[in-house]
Amino acid sequence: MSISERRLSRSDLLKAGATGTLGLYLAGTARGGTLEIEGTTLNWLTWSDHYANDQLKAVNKAIGVQGRPTLFSDNADAYLKIKQTGSQFDIVSADGLWVPKYVKSGLTVPFDLSSLPVSKQLYSIARNFPFWKAGSNYMAYPFSWSTVQIYYNPKYVKTKPTSWHALLDTKYKGKISLENIPTDVMAIAGRATGAKKPYNMTTAQISRAKAFLQDFKPNVLKLASQNNEVVRALADGSAWIGITNLGTDDRVKDAGGPVVKAAYPKEGTVGFIDSENMIKASKHRDVFEKFINTTEQAPWIAKNFLTNGRPLFNEKAYKILVNQGHGDRARRLLYNRPDLALKMTIKGPAGNEQAYVDAFNEVFGA
Amino acid sequence: MAREAEAVARHGGLARGLYGVWAVLIYVFLFAPIVLLVAFSFNANQYGTFPFTGWTTHWYGQVFSDYQIKDALSTTLKVAIEVTIISTVVGTAAAFPLVRSRLPFRTGVRIGMTLPIMIPGLLIGVSLLILFTSVFHFQLSPQTAVIGQAVYTTPFVLLLVAARLQGFDPALERAASDLGANTYKRLRYVVLPLIGPAVFAGALFAFTLSLDEFIITLFLIGGHNTLPIYIYTQVKFGITPEVNALASLLLAASLVLIALAFVLPIAARKARRSLRPRRA
Amino acid sequence: MEDVAAPVTPARTAETAPGRGVGAAVGQYAGFLPALLLYGVFFLVPLGLIVAYSFWQTIDYEVVHDWTFDNYRYFFSVPTYAHTLWATLWVSFVATAITIAMAFPFAYWLVRYVPRRWQALLLVLVILPFWTSYLLRVYSWINILGPEGAINRFLRRIGLIDQPVSFFLYDRPAVILVLVYLYFPFAALTLYASLERFDWNQFKAAMDLGAPPRTAVTRILIPQMKPGIVTAVIFVFIPVLGEYLAPQLVGGARGVMIGNLIVNFFSGAQYTRGAAAALLIAGLIVVLLVIFRRSLQVEDAYGTRG
Numbered sequence: 047m048s049i050s051e052r053r054l055s056r057s058d059l060l061k062a063g064a065t066g067t068l069g070l071y072l073a074g075t076a077r078g079g080t081l082e083i084e085g086t087t088l089n090w091l092t093w094s095d096h097y098a099n100d101q102l103k104a105v106n107k108a109i110g111v112q113g114r115p116t117l118f119s120d121n122a123d124a125y126l127k128i129k130q131t132g133s134q135f136d137i138v139s140a141d142g143l144w145v146p147k148y149v150k151s152g153l154t155v156p157f158d159l160s161s162l163p164v165s166k167q168l169y170s171i172a173r174n175f176p177f178w179k180a181g182s183n184y185m186a187y188p189f190s191w192s193t194v195q196i197y198y199n200p201k202y203v204k205t206k207p208t209s210w211h212a213l214l215d216t217k218y219k220g221k222i223s224l225e226n227i228p229t230d231v232m233a234i235a236g237r238a239t240g241a242k243k244p245y246n247m248t249t250a251q252i253s254r255a256k257a258f259l260q261d262f263k264p265n266v267l268k269l270a271s272q273n274n275e276v277v278r279a280l281a282d283g284s285a286w287i288g289i290t291n292l293g294t295d296d297r298v299k300d301a302g303g304p305v306v307k308a309a310y311p312k313e314g315t316v317g318f319i320d321s322e323n324m325i326k327a328s329k330h331r332d333v334f335e336k337f338i339n340t341t342e343q344a345p346w347i348a349k350n351f352l353t354n355g356r357p358l359f360n361e362k363a364y365k366i367l368v369n370q371g372h373g374d375r376a377r378r379l380l381y382n383r384p385d386l387a388l389k390m391t392i393k394g395p396a397g398n399e400q401a402y403v404d405a406f407n408e409v410f411g412a
Numbered sequence: 413m414a415r416e417a418e419a420v421a422r423h424g425g426l427a428r429g430l431y432g433v434w435a436v437l438i439y440v441f442l443f444a445p446i447v448l449l450v451a452f453s454f455n456a457n458q459y460g461t462f463p464f465t466g467w468t469t470h471w472y473g474q475v476f477s478d479y480q481i482k483d484a485l486s487t488t489l490k491v492a493i494e495v496t497i498i499s500t501v502v503g504t505a506a507a508f509p510l511v512r513s514r515l516p517f518r519t520g521v522r523i524g525m526t527l528p529i530m531i532p533g534l535l536i537g538v539s540l541l542i543l544f545t546s547v548f549h550f551q552l553s554p555q556t557a558v559i560g561q562a563v564y565t566t567p568f569v570l571l572l573v574a575a576r577l578q579g580f581d582p583a584l585e586r587a588a589s590d591l592g593a594n595t596y597k598r599l600r601y602v603v604l605p606l607i608g609p610a611v612f613a614g615a616l617f618a619f620t621l622s623l624d625e626f627i628i629t630l631f632l633i634g635g636h637n638t639l640p641i642y643i644y645t646q647v648k649f650g651i652t653p654e655v656n657a658l659a660s661l662l663l664a665a666s667l668v669l670i671a672l673a674f675v676l677p678i679a680a681r682k683a684r685r686s687l688r689p690r691r692a
Numbered sequence: 693m694e695d696v697a698a699p700v701t702p703a704r705t706a707e708t709a710p711g712r713g714v715g716a717a718v719g720q721y722a723g724f725l726p727a728l729l730l731y732g733v734f735f736l737v738p739l740g741l742i743v744a745y746s747f748w749q750t751i752d753y754e755v756v757h758d759w760t761f762d763n764y765r766y767f768f769s770v771p772t773y774a775h776t777l778w779a780t781l782w783v784s785f786v787a788t789a790i791t792i793a794m795a796f797p798f799a800y801w802l803v804r805y806v807p808r809r810w811q812a813l814l815l816v817l818v819i820l821p822f823w824t825s826y827l828l829r830v831y832s833w834i835n836i837l838g839p840e841g842a843i844n845r846f847l848r849r850i851g852l853i854d855q856p857v858s859f860f861l862y863d864r865p866a867v868i869l870v871l872v873y874l875y876f877p878f879a880a881l882t883l884y885a886s887l888e889r890f891d892w893n894q895f896k897a898a899m900d901l902g903a904p905p906r907t908a909v910t911r912i913l914i915p916q917m918k919p920g921i922v923t924a925v926i927f928v929f930i931p932v933l934g935e936y937l938a939p940q941l942v943g944g945a946r947g948v949m950i951g952n953l954i955v956n957f958f959s960g961a962q963y964t965r966g967a968a969a970a971l972l973i974a975g976l977i978v979v980l981l982v983i984f985r986r987s988l989q990v991e992d993a994y995g996t997r998g
Contacts, residue, residue, distance in 0.1 A: 089635035282840035411772035445832030506727035532934030539738030
């Protein structure tokens with residue numbers, strides 16, 4: 047190739063690249079533009095099972111408010127995000143005893159629950175959680191709940207594990223999968239070792255919990271970063287036991303896996319109660335109630351149950367599910383027993399989070 | 413040309429064959445997961461794993477109707493382009509003094525300027541998060557993510573351009589200067605065109621890195637989403653093959669771009685040649 | 693076209709350097725300005741903040757400006773972190789060694805046996821997987837290595853086994869394999885760039901003088917490739933040290949690397965502990981870079997090394 051020809055091809059390359067880039071940029075700007083014109087956008091810091099894409103679309107169509115979800119991996123992470131980013135988010139999905147913490151830190155605002163027509167569809171017990179009451183107002187809009195229990199594959203696990211300590215059996219070496227949330231894993235260990243307040247353990251209790259985890263560690267196959275990884279591990283047989291939320295058995299079956307059964311450890315367990323909270327610094331607080339009122343309607347909640355398989359607090363949705371013929375499944379997954387939500391240790395901020403993470407790391411390091 | 417490997421007599425066909433086989437194995441290794449990725453985008457199994465429960469294009473349909481994907485895609489592209497521009501300009505400009513000036517502690521400076529790619533991305537993300545929220549009280553937005561990514565990608569551009577500048581034959585510039593060119597003319601007509609490919613390679617690399625950048629972006633993007641973050645969130649509670657379909661479409665798009673980049677110059681040259689009057 | 697003769701002595705460039713005097717000096721360093729701004733404000737200042745954080749405390753999810761050495765002291769008070777770091781160094785070392793060993797013959801093939809005009813295309817194909825998602829590529833490996841994955845299915849289909857072999861998924865070998873997969877392009881590109889600049893005339897001369905190909909390779913090629921190889925090692929080893937996503941996805945409980953432990957601090961809102969841990973790792977990396985600074989040396993236009 048002569049020099050002129052070589053330079054020609056190079057400049058052509060650069061030109062092609064530049065044109066392509068410009069095209070991409072304009073295309074990107076154009077699409078990004080349309081999103082902003084349609085009414086208000088509410089930035090929603092949440093878990094991925096709190097919404098469905100078609101639901102958000104329909105809500106936008108109905109009231110011109112577009113929910114835009116951002117996900118988080120840990121309650122402490124979400125709390126910090128809201129603290130740091132002020133008015134960037136409009137709604138946050140807070141869990142259990144985190145809700146009062148958000149309010150106390152001035153990050154979220156209680157509201158009059160009864161002023162929301164959709165709240166009448168909720169179980170009355172959900173409208174009256176004592177730890178979410180703020181005078182005549184309510185701190186959060188209740189959404190879903192679940193215990194964290196043991197799911198086991200009866201083909202390999204011959205005796206039903208009725209205690210956390212049953213999981214220490216060397217038969218299960220490298221066969222247990224659970225989610226990598228240090229605070230909650232420590233709380234479970236606390237529950238297993240008799241701590242009265244698993245989320246507020248004394249140093250001695252933390253040591254006991256840590257010792258339990260140390261015995262437990264050889265049996266751990268995987269500390270999953272996502273819930274569905276636990277499902278997958280159970281489905282493809284890598285794991286015989288999973289420590290995870292309600293509905294896992296259905297999800298494992300859907301994923302083409304074997305039948306797994308639930309077992310509730312006698313020492314008790316932890317669980318979450320999820321809710322939607324209005325952020326104080328949000329610029330769209332007036333829109334919050336309208337959005338919740340439309341998004342949390344029973345038909346959507348019923349659909350949510352069918353997709354995710356854990357109980358929710360919308361009673362009207364339960365009736366819909368029964369009418370559709372899913373009553374058995376709903377009852378099996380404790381949908382109609384919201385009172386059980388109060389029997390578990392509800393997740394919340396740890397009294398000494400640093401000690402919890404320290405202990406967890408010390409166990410699960412290499 | 414002196415450097416052409418072809419100038420050297422090759423080993424026998426055996427060596428060539430063996431190396432060729434190795435190359436094929438490498439490509440198989442590189443693309444096996446990709447092929448699987450694409451295959452699963454047609455899998456009716458909603459968990460995106462084996463077994464194959466059926467063939468469907470349902471997920472592709474979902475991708476096109478999913479507004480979140482469009483939002484994430486446009487944000488990703490905008491961010492990537494801004495990052496590419498910033499890091500290419502900054503990196504190229506910094507390459508010149510790094511190579512050409514008599515700087516004391518040049519290696520130290522070089523280490524300093526490549527430090528962002530050496531330390532864990534987590535550190536860049538967290539430190540900038542603290543800077544933006546606690547010190548500047550900025551809102552987190554795609555713009556803050558651009559800055560974070562640019563800090564990470566600039567060293568790559570810098571290294572690529574500096575490497576090219578280092579091997580740059582000073583005789584060329586001297587010749588131009590002897591012919592009367594000033595600094596600007598030397599840069600424009602001699603240096604820049606010849607380091608052009610290195611700059612382009614750097615830009616391409618920066619663009620590529622930005623497209624898939626996840627860790628730094630996660631901290632700095634606030635309420636918005638880029639594709640890697642969107643995929644991460646989808647994977648959180650249940651990966652549907654919709655993400656596979658998305659990835660496959662992106663792959664297809666990049667293949668088209670690459671094909672164009674390679675075919676266009678050849679086609680252009682052929683067109684020029686056919687237009688040029690034939691020599692007698 | 694005649695071969696270019698011996699390289700021109702660099703010293704002469706000084707005569708036609710872009711002018712002399714203060715103006716010229718400023719002009720010389722002007723290129724640093726944008727970089728100084730970007731790095732100064734958005735890299736060094738935040739780093740300084742992180743250093744401060746590492747000496748502070750987190751109480752009740754709030755950062756409290758109490759100065760203390762406690763965070764650093766903690767990491768030396770329990771064996772876990774040193775142990776995990778050692779395991780991480782080992783995994784990184786093995787992954788790097790394998791990556792370089794795989795990439796070198798590939799780069800050699802590309803430079804020696806592939807016609808020039810196809811080289812760029814084949815290189816781009818190596819980077820192409822980068823244009824899909826990191827997460828999905830790693831997930832794909834789970835689909836290959838898992839008990840219900842491609843390999844096991846194949847082995848069962850051809851009757852070699854009837855129960856799925858766990859194929860070391862969720863363990864260290866899987867982490868190494870995936871890391872090699874993810875960082876191969878870095879090594880391949882760097883080695884290619886270095887090989888590409890090699891003057892094959894020297895090779896030819898050696899062979900003309902009677903040296904067998906293997907001697908030519910070991911006595912001439914490899915020594916000149918050394919800076920390139922060291923650069924490739926640095927580009928793979930050091931980022932791998934800080935990896936946490938891939939180990940978390942495919943490593944299971946046995947494949948934990950130091951990055952995983954650090955991330956646990958940050959997701960648990962313990963920024964002060966996390967900052968100290970991250971800085972310790974960064975410090976280790978800087979030490980390694982200083983030890984290997986020879987390969988990062990820059991030769992300036994005057995032929996002096998800095």
